[in-house]
Amino acid sequence: MDQEDNHKSFQILQITAGETYPVRQPVxxxxxxxxECIFEGDTTSSTLHLGAFLGYTLVGVASFMKNKHSHFNEPEQYQLRGMAVLPEYQNKKLGEKLLLEGEKRLIDQASNVLIWFNARESAIDFYKRYGYKTTGELFMIPNVCKHIVMYKNLVPRSG
Structure with missing residues (x-):
């Protein structure tokens, strides 16, 4: 199987909060x-957890939690948390697939949604490629690393 075929065999599926922890923790x-990988809001019914699978093996995760940030006024806000891909599966566009599938699912359930999150400094350029913007200054999350708030308004495609 060549590398391109390998990319096509990944699936993005909805999973439970508990299924995210074995991927969140090592990454x-x-x-x-x-x-430390259990987040407030993980078990709320409005939270969407997605997993990237290679066959039956979970190799990447992302969680989208209904949560308002005081900096934004939009009524529908979701926070992206715990996006992680196991190291041996990174650089295969799984982060992109998880992010875009989350956006699609959120926009299917609400007409105008704002996604925001605390992005690691090392991931800023990744998110900018998908239209996310930064706001505010870098800040330190204790015992983790520097982060910055990023956001994007999702507007349904017309037609």
């Missing part, structure tokens, strides 16, 4: 206690 909190 986002390596060497730390697994409980």
């Amino acid at each position: 986002l909190r390596p060497g730390r206690h697994p409980e």
Whole structure:
């Protein structure tokens, strides 16, 4: 199987909060206690958890939580949290697939949605490629790294 065929075999499916933790922990909190990967809002019914699968193996995750940020006025706001792809599966466009599928699903359920999140400094350029903008200044999340707030208004495609 060549590399292009390998990319096509990945599927993005809805998963549970608990299924995200084994991917979040080694990517986002390596060497730390697994409980540090449990986020407030994980089990709320409005939270959307997506998983990237290669066959039956979960290799990437992203969670979209209904959560308002005081900087924004939009009534429908979702926070992207815990986006992670296992190291051996990075650079295969799985982050893109997770992000775009999350956007699609959110826009299918609400006409105007704002997605915002605290992006790691190292991921800013990735998100900018998909139309996300920064606001404010870099800040430190203790015991993690520098982050900045990023956002994007999702507007349904006409036609």
